[in-house]
Amino acid sequence: MNNNTINDITKLFNTIERTSNEYIDVLSSITDVKISNYQIFINILFIFIIGIIIYILYRDYVYRIASKMTRCSDLNDIIDFNINKNDNSYIYVIYIVNINNINNIFKDYVLKLELNFIKEETKYLLGDFNIISPLLFSPTDNISKFGNAFSVFDLKEKKKKYVDYYNDGKTYYIDKKKIATKKFKYYITTSKNAKLTDEASIKLANFVKKYGYNDNIDLYPIYNILYAIENKKNMEY
Numbered sequence: 001m002n003n004n005t006i007n008d009i010t011k012l013f014n015t016i017e018r019t020s021n022e023y024i025d026v027l028s029s030i031t032d033v034k035i036s037n038y039q040i041f042i043n044i045l046f047i048f049i050i051g052i053i054i055y056i057l058y059r060d061y062v063y064r065i066a067s068k069m070t071r072c073s074d075l076n077d078i079i080d081f082n083i084n085k086n087d088n089s090y091i092y093v094i095y096i097v098n099i100n101n102i103n104n105i106f107k108d109y110v111l112k113l114e115l116n117f118i119k120e121e122t123k124y125l126l127g128d129f130n131i132i133s134p135l136l137f138s139p140t141d142n143i144s145k146f147g148n149a150f151s152v153f154d155l156k157e158k159k160k161k162y163v164d165y166y167n168d169g170k171t172y173y174i175d176k177k178k179i180a181t182k183k184f185k186y187y188i189t190t191s192k193n194a195k196l197t198d199e200a201s202i203k204l205a206n207f208v209k210k211y212g213y214n215d216n217i218d219l220y221p222i223y224n225i226l227y228a229i230e231n232k233k234n235m236e237y
Contacts, residue, residue, distance in 0.1 A: 085194075097184065108127065117225045136165060136173065148175050203221040
């Protein structure tokens with residue numbers, strides 16, 4: 001982080017120095033020429049533009065530094081959390097439950113999703129058929145409906161994976177439009193079913209909910225945890 005900060009500062013000052021030299025060259029070229037009102041206006045406009053450019057560069061620099069500091073802080077929080085609260089396992093379990101069954105989320109769930117970030121494995125288990133049956137559809141009924149299938153992020157393949165269900169020789173999928181309603185809640189726990197309330201876990205649960213409906217979203221809740229594991233390995237050497 002320190003080397004990156006020094007590099008950013010060096011780049012910023014090099015840019016300012018280059019811009020200043022260009023302006024000095026312009027001024028030098030007009031010192032022996034009678035300056036008209038038009039030229040004065042152009043020079044003032046040029047200085048104004050340079051000021052804007054320097055301001056934008058400064059804002060960009062501050063934003064990037066703040067972003068890096070926030071990212072480092074997030075990774076450290078994830079590492080500390082897993083050491084102190086999650087048995088250093090980096091395993092997160094997400095239960096999707098109908099609001100009518102929230103009294104027993106560990107039994108009456110629609111879907112149980114386990115994300116093992118150490119092994120980079122994504123596992124899921126569907127609930128009892130009588131609970132999930134209203135949400136299922138088969139693409140063979142209408143091939144155009146395949147786009148409605150609920151999906152999860154596959155940690156191994158680093159891409160989406162449809163949640164499928166086999167019954168009587170037929171493949172079914174969960175209708176993402178039905179499960180994305182307010183009738184369903186997402187609960188995140190450790191592998192031992194202890195409820196998680198830290199920021200990274202909440203973001204991960206929200207990611208699973210949004211990704212299941214639209215996979216074109218930012219993957220940072222996933223990669224923050226993966227990067228935290230890499231950082232922890234580097235600190236151990």
